[in-house]
Amino acid sequence: MRAIAVLAVVLVIGVTAGWAEETLFPREFTSGYFGGPHLSVSEIGDEVGLIGGVKGGWIINHRAVLGAGVQMLINDVAFRTSVPESAGITDTTLSVMLVYGGAEFTYVNSPHRLFHYNASLLIGAGAIGYKDFDCSLCGEDSNLNTDIFFVMEPGLDVVVNVSSMVRVALGFTYRYVYDVELEGVENKDLTGASGRLTVKIGRF
Numbered sequence: 001m002r003a004i005a006v007l008a009v010v011l012v013i014g015v016t017a018g019w020a021e022e023t024l025f026p027r028e029f030t031s032g033y034f035g036g037p038h039l040s041v042s043e044i045g046d047e048v049g050l051i052g053g054v055k056g057g058w059i060i061n062h063r064a065v066l067g068a069g070v071q072m073l074i075n076d077v078a079f080r081t082s083v084p085e086s087a088g089i090t091d092t093t094l095s096v097m098l099v100y101g102g103a104e105f106t107y108v109n110s111p112h113r114l115f116h117y118n119a120s121l122l123i124g125a126g127a128i129g130y131k132d133f134d135c136s137l138c139g140e141d142s143n144l145n146t147d148i149f150f151v152m153e154p155g156l157d158v159v160v161n162v163s164s165m166v167r168v169a170l171g172f173t174y175r176y177v178y179d180v181e182l183e184g185v186e187n188k189d190l191t192g193a194s195g196r197l198t199v200k201i202g203r204f
Contacts, residue, residue: 030060034056040195065105065106078094096131107119115160121155157171
């Protein structure tokens with residue numbers, strides 16, 4: 001009987017020792033960081049836009065990332081717009097300047113695997129205006145001056161661990177734009193899908 005009791009105690013201790021409690025916030029805390037460039041291709045208006053930028057972030061327990069990024073339109077994309085007669089032109093085609101960015105929240109799935117995926121959400125604002133255009137004669141009520149808009153951009157990336165300090169991600173995003181009030185440009189002209197390539201360098 002005594003032997004059976006001792007065996008039972010040993011089994012209970014062994015099972016308890018091998019059991020690991022799963023919690024939302026693990027007891028061990030790790031912290032990392034990254035920064036790097038990214039490049040995306042997206043439809044802007046009726047043309048293809050090339051958008052480049054940089055991003056960085058704080059990595060928590062290898063899985064959650066609190067980051068930020070900024071990006072801008074690199075190539076020329078033109079919109080047909082109307083200019084008041086007081087400015088000397090009535091209808092013309094002008095290229096735009098576009099920049100946007102904000103805070104980005106990312107979840108990293110299975111970060112230690114060679115190939116894994118990220119799900120992200122960027123929330124922020126941007127600015128758009130016509131390049132090399134002086135609207136000093138357009139009047140105070142004109143919508144030809146640089147305008148501020150709001151943006152939300154969810155994304156999904158496939159990531160490869162190139163080395164302990166380098167990650168390369170290839171994926172897509174969908175950009176939602178609100179409150180654009182630039183003459184000749186509407187929300188739908190800046191809203192759409194993008195394909196992107198990101199290089200991340202840091203401590204993961």
